[in-house]
Amino acid sequence: MAFRAGVPLKDMEFVQYHPTGLPGTGILITEGSRGEGGVLLNKDGYRYLQDYDLGPPDPWPRKNAMELGPRDRLSQAFWHEQKKGRTIKTLHGDVVHLDLRALGEKKINERLPMVRDLAKSYVGVDPVYAPIPVRPVVHYTMGGIDSNIDAATSIEGLFTAGECACVSINGANRLGSNSLTELLVFGARAGQGAARIAAGSHKTNPGSAIQKQAEAAEGRIKKLFGANGGGETVSGLRDEMNTTMEEGAGIYRTDASLRQSCEKMNDIGKRFANIELKDKSNVYNTDLLHVLELGAMIDVARAIIVSALQRKESRGSHQRLDFIKRDDKTYLRHSLAHYVPGQDPDITYRDVVITRSKPGTRVYGGGQK
Amino acid sequence: MTPRRIEFEILRYDPDKMQKPEFQTYLVPCEEDWVVLDALNYIKDELDRTLSYRWSCHMAVCGSCSMMINGEPTLSCKSFVRDLPNQVCIEPLNNFPIERDLVVVLDDFLGKLNSVKPYLIPREKKSLEEGVYLQSPAQLKKFKQFTLCINCTLCYAACPQYAHDENFVGPAALALAHRYNLDSRDVGRTARQDVVASNLGIWECSFVGACSEVCPHGVDPAGAIQQAKIASTGDYFMDLILPGRKS
Numbered sequence: 180m181a182f183r184a185g186v187p188l189k190d191m192e193f194v195q196y197h198p199t200g201l202p203g204t205g206i207l208i209t210e211g212s213r214g215e216g217g218v219l220l221n222k223d224g225y226r227y228l229q230d231y232d233l234g235p236p237d238p239w240p241r242k243n244a245m246e247l248g249p250r251d252r253l254s255q256a257f258w259h260e261q262k263k264g265r266t267i268k269t270l271h272g273d274v275v276h277l278d279l280r281a282l283g284e285k286k287i288n289e290r291l292p293m294v295r296d297l298a299k300s301y302v303g304v305d306p307v308y309a310p311i312p313v314r315p316v317v318h319y320t321m322g323g324i325d326s327n328i329d330a331a332t333s334i335e336g337l338f339t340a341g342e343c344a345c346v347s348i349n350g351a352n353r354l355g356s357n358s359l360t361e362l363l364v365f366g367a368r369a370g371q372g373a374a375r376i377a378a379g380s381h382k383t384n385p386g387s388a389i390q391k392q393a394e395a396a397e398g399r400i401k402k403l404f405g406a407n408g409g410g411e412t413v414s415g416l417r418d419e420m421n422t423t424m425e426e427g428a429g430i431y432r433t434d435a436s437l438r439q440s441c442e443k444m445n446d447i448g449k450r451f452a453n454i455e456l457k458d459k460s461n462v463y464n465t466d467l468l469h470v471l472e473l474g475a476m477i478d479v480a481r482a483i484i485v486s487a488l489q490r491k492e493s494r495g496s497h498q499r500l501d502f503i504k505r506d507d508k509t510y511l512r513h514s515l516a517h518y519v520p521g522q523d524p525d526i527t528y529r530d531v532v533i534t535r536s537k538p539g540t541r542v543y544g545g546g547q548k
Numbered sequence: 549m550t551p552r553r554i555e556f557e558i559l560r561y562d563p564d565k566m567q568k569p570e571f572q573t574y575l576v577p578c579e580e581d582w583v584v585l586d587a588l589n590y591i592k593d594e595l596d597r598t599l600s601y602r603w604s605c606h607m608a609v610c611g612s613c614s615m616m617i618n619g620e621p622t623l624s625c626k627s628f629v630r631d632l633p634n635q636v637c638i639e640p641l642n643n644f645p646i647e648r649d650l651v652v653v654l655d656d657f658l659g660k661l662n663s664v665k666p667y668l669i670p671r672e673k674k675s676l677e678e679g680v681y682l683q684s685p686a687q688l689k690k691f692k693q694f695t696l697c698i699n700c701t702l703c704y705a706a707c708p709q710y711a712h713d714e715n716f717v718g719p720a721a722l723a724l725a726h727r728y729n730l731d732s733r734d735v736g737r738t739a740r741q742d743v744v745a746s747n748l749g750i751w752e753c754s755f756v757g758a759c760s761e762v763c764p765h766g767v768d769p770a771g772a773i774q775q776a777k778i779a780s781t782g783d784y785f786m787d788l789i790l791p792g793r794k795s
Contacts, residue, residue: 203581204606204607206606206607207607297607300626300628301581301607302581303581412593412597413593413597414592414593414594457596457597457598458597458598458600460562460564460565460598460648461564462562462563462564462647462648463600463647463648463649463651464600465592465600465601466597466598
């Protein structure tokens with residue numbers, strides 16, 4: 180909504196994969212399970228992360244190495260293992276094993292009771308006796324509605340906080356639990372800012388411009404209610420979009436994969452015009468909700484693709500196989516995607532404000548000094 | 549594995565179009581690792597887009613997808629198809645008005661949660677500069693169990709007392725009050741007693757314990773209510789011995 184209203188979406192090419200989700204459901208197995216000493220194994224029972232500049236494996240556990248490396252590196256390592264045919268095939272796609280057996284039943288019950296419960300319930304594996312099948316799953320959008328440190332956007336009176344916002348505490352990657360900062364700190368600031376504006380405003384009648392916008396929004400919904408026989412379904416387009424984004428704009432991207440996804444998403448965007456609303460009720464209409472959400476997701480997907488296409492470097496969660504190096508000279512900048520109705524968004528850039536944390540070389544495992 | 553065909557009998561209701569709720573049957577090819585929510589999503593995607601129900605996390609932490617499954621208040625994301633027969637009856641939660649299909653009106657429940665002042669009431673307010681309110685792991689342990697509530701309302705659907713009198717404050721709200729009363733950083737117990745220790749609060753509970761049985765996170769609201777009864781009884785005798793004391 181903010182995007183369509185003219186607020187740019189910032190840094191949309193940065194999408195975090197969490198390395199350990201359950202296959203099929205995508206349920207997360209917390210990083211804590213690796214923090215306690217759990218290890219990742221490929222189909223040969225080998226701790227494969229040592230092949231990706233995260234080793235050596237011992238002594239274990241230790242910080243910033245192997246399984247406690249960053250989420251993006253671990254997800255990328257899975258991708259490489261999969262290409263080498265060293266992952267494990269299941270009904271719900273390829274997986275690796277998260278092995279907690281060395282922790283023992285007592286420690287697992289004490290420190291990771293939820294992990295044991297989730298694994299037993301949803302994949303039928305008791306981690307005390309067997310490794311848990313896991314794979315990378317899409318987890319968090321670092322980018323979002325461009326906002327300043329007061330959670331304000333470029334439209335006066337419009338505030339944003341949480342995952343939908345991009346105040347830039349995450350950069351090109353993200354540390355676990357930073358979502359709480361986004362919610363608690365910037366949620367409070369957004370609320371305070373909104374209250375200040377509301378207290379200082381004495382308008383009781385919405386202006387005619389706002390009235391007109393409301394009528395237009397109502398008109399769009401009425402049109403949906405009136406349209407018959409379009410034939411496109413929410414689940415059909417949604418599943419195609421999922422596959423397109425995973426294949427073309429996933430853990431690794433290339434110019435070709437992104438261009439292909441872009442074309443496909445444009446096609447999906449056109450077909451969305453023929454979506455058919457089956458539920459015409461005025462009460463708790465989730466079919467309508469899903470149609471509106473899908474339309475918004477298509478716009479967001481296009482912003483991700485076009486932002487990723489134009490960032491010709493690899494940085495954090497944005498990894499290009501055709502531009503494997505980070506290029507601070509050209510791209511130490513935020514991307515800003517501007518909405519253009521019916522077309523690909525326009526991308527502009529803004530310099531990064533660097534305060535305490537300077538960009539450095541990312542080194543893990545044995546490479547650390 | 550070939551999917552198993554399960555017949556779902558689902559109670560439907562649209563106040564715009566129907567006089568009263570009616571059952572509708574759907575035949576769903578279910579994978580054995582599915583939960584009931586997967587079957588509902590299959591119906592929504594493939595068979596009938598008008599079916600309405602709430603859900604969000606699909607992993608038993610958000611508490612949105614509560615419903616009656618074969619007569620039991622259950623989270624549909626934690627009800628495994630492998631444990632169910634070939635016929636499954638799904639209804640909206642007992643003891644709540646139906647808004648649409650499996651969606652119920654939660655206003656009464658949310659009001660009750662608010663009524664017990666479910667927030668920290670510290671002895672002295674600290675400013676941001678003064679830092680956080682400290683607590684030891686032992687102090688946390690005293691009430692941690694009661695923090696695990698996900699507001700799924702299964703306990704209200706299971707509670708015979710709430711079915712009997714909707715003015716009963718009810719299990720989750722009373723357990724939440726108890727959670728704050730046991731918190732070493734909180735001094736709000738007196739302020740909560742008006743609601744908690746009233747006739748419609750803990751004393752309305754007849755200790756059937758159904759709430760604790762259906763709780764998906766082992767919060768044990770029945771235990772919380774009985775503990776609160778003991779503490780309130782103590783208050784009563786102290787008031788008799790020392791009239792006018794400050795509690």
